[in-house]
Amino acid sequence: MLKMHNVRKSFRTDTIETHALRDFSLEVKEGEFVSVTGPSGSGKTTFLNIAGLLETPTGGQYLLDSEDVSNLNDRQRSRLRNEKIGFIFQGFNLIPDLNLFDNIDVPLRYRGFNAKERRKRIEKVLEQVGLSARAKHLPAQLSGGQQQRVAIARALAGEPRFLLADEPTGNLDSLMARQVMELLEFINEWGTTIVMVTHDPELARRAHRNIQIVDGQVCDLRTLTEQPEAATA
Amino acid sequence: MLELQPMLSALWRNKVPALLISLQLALTLAIISNIVIIIQERIEKIGRPTGIAVEEIIAINVMAIPQDYDMIGAISADMDLLRKLPLVKDATVTNQVPLSQSGSAGTFYTQPNQKVGGENSNRYNTDPNFINTLGLKLVAGRNFTNTEMQYYDPSEIRDVNVAVITQQFAENIYPGQDPIGKPLYDGDSHPIEIIGVVERHLGAWVDWSKAGNVAFFPIARNTQDINYLVRAEPGKRDEVLKTLVEKLSERDPQRVIKTRILSEYVARSYAGDNLMVKVLSIVAATLSFIVALGIVGLTIFWINQRAKQIGVKRALGATRSNISRYFLVENSLIAVTGIALGSAAALIVNQYMVRDYSQPVLTLVPLSICALLVLVVSLTAALAPALRAANISPATATRSV
Numbered sequence: 001m002l003k004m005h006n007v008r009k010s011f012r013t014d015t016i017e018t019h020a021l022r023d024f025s026l027e028v029k030e031g032e033f034v035s036v037t038g039p040s041g042s043g044k045t046t047f048l049n050i051a052g053l054l055e056t057p058t059g060g061q062y063l064l065d066s067e068d069v070s071n072l073n074d075r076q077r078s079r080l081r082n083e084k085i086g087f088i089f090q091g092f093n094l095i096p097d098l099n100l101f102d103n104i105d106v107p108l109r110y111r112g113f114n115a116k117e118r119r120k121r122i123e124k125v126l127e128q129v130g131l132s133a134r135a136k137h138l139p140a141q142l143s144g145g146q147q148q149r150v151a152i153a154r155a156l157a158g159e160p161r162f163l164l165a166d167e168p169t170g171n172l173d174s175l176m177a178r179q180v181m182e183l184l185e186f187i188n189e190w191g192t193t194i195v196m197v198t199h200d201p202e203l204a205r206r207a208h209r210n211i212q213i214v215d216g217q218v219c220d221l222r223t224l225t226e227q228p229e230a231a232t233a
Numbered sequence: 234m235l236e237l238q239p240m241l242s243a244l245w246r247n248k249v250p251a252l253l254i255s256l257q258l259a260l261t262l263a264i265i266s267n268i269v270i271i272i273q274e275r276i277e278k279i280g281r282p283t284g285i286a287v288e289e290i291i292a293i294n295v296m297a298i299p300q301d302y303d304m305i306g307a308i309s310a311d312m313d314l315l316r317k318l319p320l321v322k323d324a325t326v327t328n329q330v331p332l333s334q335s336g337s338a339g340t341f342y343t344q345p346n347q348k349v350g351g352e353n354s355n356r357y358n359t360d361p362n363f364i365n366t367l368g369l370k371l372v373a374g375r376n377f378t379n380t381e382m383q384y385y386d387p388s389e390i391r392d393v394n395v396a397v398i399t400q401q402f403a404e405n406i407y408p409g410q411d412p413i414g415k416p417l418y419d420g421d422s423h424p425i426e427i428i429g430v431v432e433r434h435l436g437a438w439v440d441w442s443k444a445g446n447v448a449f450f451p452i453a454r455n456t457q458d459i460n461y462l463v464r465a466e467p468g469k470r471d472e473v474l475k476t477l478v479e480k481l482s483e484r485d486p487q488r489v490i491k492t493r494i495l496s497e498y499v500a501r502s503y504a505g506d507n508l509m510v511k512v513l514s515i516v517a518a519t520l521s522f523i524v525a526l527g528i529v530g531l532t533i534f535w536i537n538q539r540a541k542q543i544g545v546k547r548a549l550g551a552t553r554s555n556i557s558r559y560f561l562v563e564n565s566l567i568a569v570t571g572i573a574l575g576s577a578a579a580l581i582v583n584q585y586m587v588r589d590y591s592q593p594v595l596t597l598v599p600l601s602i603c604a605l606l607v608l609v610v611s612l613t614a615a616l617a618p619a620l621r622a623a624n625i626s627p628a629t630a631t632r633s634v
């Protein structure tokens with residue numbers, strides 16, 4: 001599904017050059033649920049951004065579905081993001097001026113679906129996240145957990161094969177965090193590959209596999225199901 | 234893909250700034266469209282054909298110093314002199330200089346002793362050379378002959394027998410009829426026969442509602458001062474001008490002689506209109522510029538405010554052009570609202586302008602042109618910020634909180 005080989009990413013400002021990722025290599029298989037942990041500033045978000053085609057790597061190779069995506073133009077990258085990838089952000093990132101229905105509609109419109117198809121999909125995902133009754137509400141009228149469920153619904157509506165989540169529970173209390181996690185696990189069971197950055201060791205442990213990023217590199221790889229005790233970051 | 238419905242929802246939630254820009258555009262359209270028709274009217278007025286070879290003509294004012302000066306004699310001698318000068322096409326004598334804002338007028342009737350229902354017209358006392366000198370075009374009948382010329386003292390009252398008039402005056406006083414041979418009366422019982430019609434002569438006063446109604450009479454009176462008009466060969470006017478005063482003074486030094494080119498008189502006559510056009514154009518341009526600045530400011534403000542959601546939209550699959558187009562379409566919606574409001578306002582303002590200040594009526598064509606102009610100004614102003622918005626990185630979605 002995802003294969004990175006010696007990916008590098010550096011940010012150059014006037015004074016310093018930050019190496020956010022260095023010789024970063026990782027493979028994620030179709031259907032996996034991978035959690036990513038690591039200290040703040042270690043490069044987790046940078047990894048997700050590159051994986052999700054939000055940023056381009058400075059060097060190295062990135063294959064998404066065996067396709068080298070390093071040299072795609074903006075239009076092609078936008079299309080891949082829209083069709084293959086779903087995003088869930090820590091801050092939910094719902095569009096405050098649009099109601100839930102229209103928020104979920106955003107990626108579907110870019111996809112070019114007709115109105116009927118979009119409505120069908122929106123109603124389906126709203127149902128899945130248990131917010132059908134709130135379709136006409138504005139994000140501000142919802143709790144954080146509900147907002148994140150809408151964001152997940154938005155990410156799912158296009159039926160992406162690859163879901164990227166950057167601290168999806170970071171702004172939620174533990175009960176809500178658990179609900180969101182259950183939703184993600186459910187989605188994963190239906191076949192969607194998930195990579196989730198988290199600070200919560202309990203949630204990290206619930207993934208199939210946890211990778212640690214330290215200082216821009218994959219530090220340790222272990223399969224949680226095999227060595228559950230050692231997984232605490 | 235236009236995203237119209239969500240765009241309208243989002244606009245509705247930000248309606249105050251959107252409405253303010255709409256109103257600003259509306260006001261601009263209301264003002265500019267009324268300005269434009271005034272400008273248009275003035276430009277048309279300035280551009281009206283005068284019927285006169287303005288660029289080739291020099292006006293000469295001759296003022297006799299001695300009280301008992303024989304002006305009649307002087308006129309013949311001066312005409313002989315002027316007409317023989319090299320590069321001079323022709324010369325004529327006239328009581329007033331055309332297009333100079335000074336002239337005389339009278340009321341003429343079709344019936345003897347008629348006192349009401351006459352038609353006003355400029356009147357010039359001149360000689361048979363006026364047609365050739367002014368570059369007029371005789372379209373019917375004939376010119377005066379030298380034998381029809383009457384030279385007399387101002388103290389005398391003499392009846393004039395023939396007149397050449399402009400086509401406009403002919404159509405006004407004898408609508409739908411052949412004017413040749415018809416009489417003009419100036420309030421008494423003596424008929425003045427219309428013997429010729431010239432195509433056009435704008436007369437003395439460019440602002441006059443009857444400008445273009447002109448009658449010419451074969452008269453030269455023995456006044457203290459008189460005007461001559463000299464027509465030079467094309468392009469030779471300035472050369473002729475240089476020696477005129479000298480030549481005339483040489484012939485008879487007992488006069489004060491002043492010359493001025495006719496185009497200068499015309500420029501002075503239209504100075505107010507030209508100034509009006511200039512001032513109003515500046516006002517219109519300034520207004521458009523200010524409203525454009527407002528739109529640039531608002532668009533930049535909105536884009537900065539929405540940088541995060543632009544990043545989110547990019548992350549969810551929006552291309553750069555999706556983003557730019559969104560802001561341009563949004564801008565068009567605001568502009569179209571403003572144009573709708575502005576068109577209504579323009580027509581209402583115009584009604585008052587027509588009624589209270591007798592300004593021209595605002596018709597659909599200038600209004601549409603101004604509306605289009607406002608739309609173009611608005612879109613141009615939004616273009617740069619909208620293109621810049623497309624450069625907001627999709628990573629904004631994950632980077633900023």
Ligand SMILES: Nc1ncnc2c1ncn2[C@@H]1O[C@H](COP(=O)(O)OP(=O)(O)O)[C@@H](O)[C@H]1O
Nearest residue numbers: 011012018020039040041042043044045046047
């Ligand atoms: N746009 C940027 N410009 C400069 N430095 C950046 C930028 N984005 C991230 N960085 C730096 O790259 C490093 C990795 O950042 P990030 O991937 O966000 O870490 P994490 O998500 O693990 O906290 C940090 O040192 C951060 O300061």
Ligand SMILES: [Mg+2]
Nearest residue numbers: 044045046166
């Ligand atoms: Mg991060």
